[in-house]
Amino acid sequence: MTGLEGVGGCGGENSTVVESREWVMSAYAAEGVPTSDHLKLRTTKLSLDANSIPDGHVAVELLWISVDPYLRTRMTGHDDGLYFSQFALNEVITAFGVGRVFLSKNGKFSTGDIVINPFFPFAEYCIAPPTFLRVIDPTAGIELPAYLSSLGVPGFAAWVGIEVLGNPKPGSNVFISAAAGGVGIFAGQLAKLKGCRVVGSTGTDEKVKLLKEEFGYDEAFNYNKETDFDAALRKYFPNGIDLYLDNVGGKMLEAVLNHVNLHARIPICGMISQYNQIWTEREGVRNLLNMVGKEVRMEGYLVGSYLDRFDDFTKEMETYTKEGKLRSKHKIYCGIESFIESLGSMFTSSNIGKVVIQVKP
Amino acid sequence: MTGLEGVGGCGGENSTVVESREWVMSAYAAEGVPTSDHLKLRTTKLSLDANSIPDGHVAVELLWISVDPYLRTRMTGHDDGLYFSQFALNEVITAFGVGRVFLSKNGKFSTGDIVINPFFPFAEYCIAPPTFLRVIDPTAGIELPAYLSSLGVPGFAAWVGIEVLGNPKPGSNVFISAAAGGVGIFAGQLAKLKGCRVVGSTGTDEKVKLLKEEFGYDEAFNYNKETDFDAALRKYFPNGIDLYLDNVGGKMLEAVLNHVNLHARIPICGMISQYNQIWTEREGVRNLLNMVGKEVRMEGYLVGSYLDRFDDFTKEMETYTKEGKLRSKHKIYCGIESFIESLGSMFTSSNIGKVVIQVKP
The missing domain is CATH 3.40.50.720 (NAD(P)-binding Rossmann-like Domain)
Known part of the structure; x- marks a missing residue:
C-alpha cells in the first residue's frame, strides 16, 4: 500500500529502513548540458521510524518530481545573471515534487496525505520539515502531475x-x-x-x-x-x-x-x-x-517573490482545471534514474509541454 | 509696464498691434544639431485687440522660454524611438514658457497675471487657449525661471x-x-x-x-x-x-x-x-x-502621462524651494533670437544646469 513492501527493513522489530536513491551534485557544469560527470545517483539507507524523525517533520515517499530549466542554472558553479544559489557539491539537489506522507510527527499532516513541496530532495524517500509543505486534496479530480505544471x-x-x-x-x-x-x-x-x-x-x-x-x-x-x-x-x-x-x-x-x-x-x-x-x-x-x-x-x-499570492493562484487554476478551461500537457519520464535524460531534453526542443518524472508508478 | 510701449499700433484708436518674432520649422534635421537651415526666425504682426481674441482665450506676452532636449527629437522628421510628434513644417514650434497676460477673454485670467503653459508658441507674443494655462503666484518668492526648471x-x-x-x-x-x-x-x-x-x-x-x-x-x-x-x-x-x-x-x-x-x-x-x-x-x-x-x-x-500628478509635484517643489532645500541653476540666453545657439549648447556638455531663454529683460 505504501510502496515499501519488500524494501529491506533491517532495524528492530518496529523499525522501517528503506533504500532510497537520490541525485547528488558531484561537479559543476559551467557549460553545456550536465551529464553523469556532474550528477551522480547514489543509494542510501534511510530510517523512516518515528524515532528517526525530528519533531514537526514528516517522512515522505516521493511520487512525482518536476524537471525545470531553472535547475540547470543552479549547476553552473558560477554567477550567470540569474543569481540563483548553486547546489552544494556532494549534496542531494532539490526540486519541486509531489509525495505521500509515510509517517508524520506534525499535527497538520497524516499518514497517506498527498503533499507538495518546492524543495523536496531529489530522492525516492525523505524526511521533510513542514516549511513549504502543503496538502493536496486528492478528491479534487485533478491528476497529480498537474500540481507540478499548471498548479506548480x-x-x-x-x-x-x-x-x-x-x-x-x-x-x-x-x-x-x-x-x-x-x-x-x-x-x-x-x-x-x-x-x-x-x-x-x-x-x-x-x-x-x-x-x-x-x-x-x-x-x-x-x-x-x-x-x-x-x-x-x-x-x-x-x-x-x-x-x-x-x-x-x-x-x-x-x-x-x-x-x-x-x-x-x-x-x-x-x-x-x-x-x-x-x-x-x-x-x-x-x-x-x-x-x-x-x-x-x-x-x-x-x-x-510572489509566494504570498500562491493561494490566489492555486484557487484560480484549480477552478479553471475543474471547469475544463485549462489543459495541461506532460512529457513523463519514468523512474528517478531518468533525471539526466529528462534534464537534457529541455534544451533540444524535443519535448512538448511540461517535463516530469514519475518516481513511483 | 506691459513691455508694449513703442511697439507699432496701427489699427483703429482702440487697437494694439505688435510685431512678434517667432521660430518656424523650415526643414527637418535628420542628423546633427539643427541650424538656421532648419529653424527660421520670422516677424509677424499680431493684433492683441479684444476683437481679435477668441472667447475663452488670452493674449500673452512671453517672458521666459524653456529649451529642452526633447525639442530636438521633434525636429528629425522621422520616427526615432521616442515617437514624439514632429513639428509641422512652416509652422511655429511650441515650448514650455512663462508669460504675462496682456488681455483676457477668460474669467480665470486677468491682465497682468503671470502664466505658464507647456505648449506656448515659441514667440514674443501669442493668443493662447486656456488649455494647460496655469497662473503663478508672483508673491510666492520663487524666481520665474524656476517654473521652467525645478517647477517645470x-x-x-x-x-x-x-x-x-x-x-x-x-x-x-x-x-x-x-x-x-x-x-x-x-x-x-x-x-x-x-x-x-x-x-x-x-x-x-x-x-x-x-x-x-x-x-x-x-x-x-x-x-x-x-x-x-x-x-x-x-x-x-x-x-x-x-x-x-x-x-x-x-x-x-x-x-x-x-x-x-x-x-x-x-x-x-x-x-x-x-x-x-x-x-x-x-x-x-x-x-x-x-x-x-x-x-x-x-x-x-x-x-x-503623469499630468494628473502635476499639482502634487508643484506643491512639493514649491515647499522645498521656499524652505531653501532645493537649488536651481540656470544657463540663461538673452532674447528669442538666441534659440539656435541655446539648443546647440545642450549637445556639447558646455552648459551647467537648465537652459532657458529670457525673452523680455
Whole structure:
C-alpha cells in the first residue's frame, strides 16, 4: 500500500529502513548540458521510524518530481545573471515534487496525505520539515502531475507574468515566446481566458499546430522558419503588442521592442536562448530607447517573490482545471534514474509541454 | 509696464498691434544639431485687440522660454524611438514658457497675471487657449525661471522618475547619469531629500565638483575620465545600486545592470547618448538577463502621462524651494533670437544646469 513492501527493513522489530536513491551534485557544469560527470545517483539507507524523525517533520515517499530549466542554472558553479544559489557539491539537489506522507510527527499532516513541496530532495524517500509543505486534496479530480505544471512552478510563473505583471485586458495583443514550453502553454491559455488575442513563437511546425489546435493560440509561428522576427511580428501583430511574456531574450526581445504599443508590459520570465553564453557574448538589445517613447515597463521576476499570492493562484487554476478551461500537457519520464535524460531534453526542443518524472508508478 | 510701449499700433484708436518674432520649422534635421537651415526666425504682426481674441482665450506676452532636449527629437522628421510628434513644417514650434497676460477673454485670467503653459508658441507674443494655462503666484518668492526648471519639465521629469517610479527609501543607493543636466540636478536633490545616498556621472571635472559642492551629491565621477564604467560603479557602489535614473542609455545602462540590487528600479527618462544614431547602430545592452535574477523593473516614461500628478509635484517643489532645500541653476540666453545657439549648447556638455531663454529683460 505504501510502496515499501519488500524494501529491506533491517532495524528492530518496529523499525522501517528503506533504500532510497537520490541525485547528488558531484561537479559543476559551467557549460553545456550536465551529464553523469556532474550528477551522480547514489543509494542510501534511510530510517523512516518515528524515532528517526525530528519533531514537526514528516517522512515522505516521493511520487512525482518536476524537471525545470531553472535547475540547470543552479549547476553552473558560477554567477550567470540569474543569481540563483548553486547546489552544494556532494549534496542531494532539490526540486519541486509531489509525495505521500509515510509517517508524520506534525499535527497538520497524516499518514497517506498527498503533499507538495518546492524543495523536496531529489530522492525516492525523505524526511521533510513542514516549511513549504502543503496538502493536496486528492478528491479534487485533478491528476497529480498537474500540481507540478499548471498548479506548480511553470503555471505559477505564467500566472505571475500574465496576471500580476502583465495586466491583460480583453482585446490586448499578447505575444509569448517559447510558447509550447512549460510556462508558455499556461501563459497563452491564461491570456485567452482574459479575452486577449494571443500569438506564440516556438521551434517546430508540430508545436505551431499544437498551440493553435490544442491550446487555443490565435496564431503561432516557427522561429526556425520565420527567421526575420521583425517581419513575423509585423505580420502577426498589425495592431502592435500590448504584452510580451519573454522566455527567450536576445533578438526576439529586440524585435518585440519595434512593435510595442503605448504602455506595453514585458515581464521577463527567463531568457533560455542566452543561458549558455557568458554575458559579454550575449546578444545586445539595441532599441531600448523605444521603451521611453512607448512608456514600456519591462520587469524581471522570480516566482519565489510572489509566494504570498500562491493561494490566489492555486484557487484560480484549480477552478479553471475543474471547469475544463485549462489543459495541461506532460512529457513523463519514468523512474528517478531518468533525471539526466529528462534534464537534457529541455534544451533540444524535443519535448512538448511540461517535463516530469514519475518516481513511483 | 506691459513691455508694449513703442511697439507699432496701427489699427483703429482702440487697437494694439505688435510685431512678434517667432521660430518656424523650415526643414527637418535628420542628423546633427539643427541650424538656421532648419529653424527660421520670422516677424509677424499680431493684433492683441479684444476683437481679435477668441472667447475663452488670452493674449500673452512671453517672458521666459524653456529649451529642452526633447525639442530636438521633434525636429528629425522621422520616427526615432521616442515617437514624439514632429513639428509641422512652416509652422511655429511650441515650448514650455512663462508669460504675462496682456488681455483676457477668460474669467480665470486677468491682465497682468503671470502664466505658464507647456505648449506656448515659441514667440514674443501669442493668443493662447486656456488649455494647460496655469497662473503663478508672483508673491510666492520663487524666481520665474524656476517654473521652467525645478517647477517645470525637468523638475517634473526628475520627480516622476525618482518619486513615482523610483520609490526611494532612506539609505537607498541611487545613481543618476547626466547628473549636472536639467533633470539630473533635481533628481539628485530629490533623492537626497528622501535620505538616499546619491552618486552622479557627468562630463567634466568642473561639473563633478559642482554636483558635490552645490547639489549635495555624495559622490560624482567624470565619465570622460573614468571610462571603465563597470569599475567606476564597483568603486562608487560597494553595496550595489537600488535605483538608477537613466538619462543616457547604452554602455552606462549595461554597466549599471552588473551592479543592481534585488528589486532595483530603472526609470528611463531619456537616452541622450543614443539620439544621433539610427537604432540598428546604437549600442546593444547584453546583460538584460540580470533583470531576471535581480527582479529589476525598468520603465520608460514621458511626463505627459503623469499630468494628473502635476499639482502634487508643484506643491512639493514649491515647499522645498521656499524652505531653501532645493537649488536651481540656470544657463540663461538673452532674447528669442538666441534659440539656435541655446539648443546647440545642450549637445556639447558646455552648459551647467537648465537652459532657458529670457525673452523680455
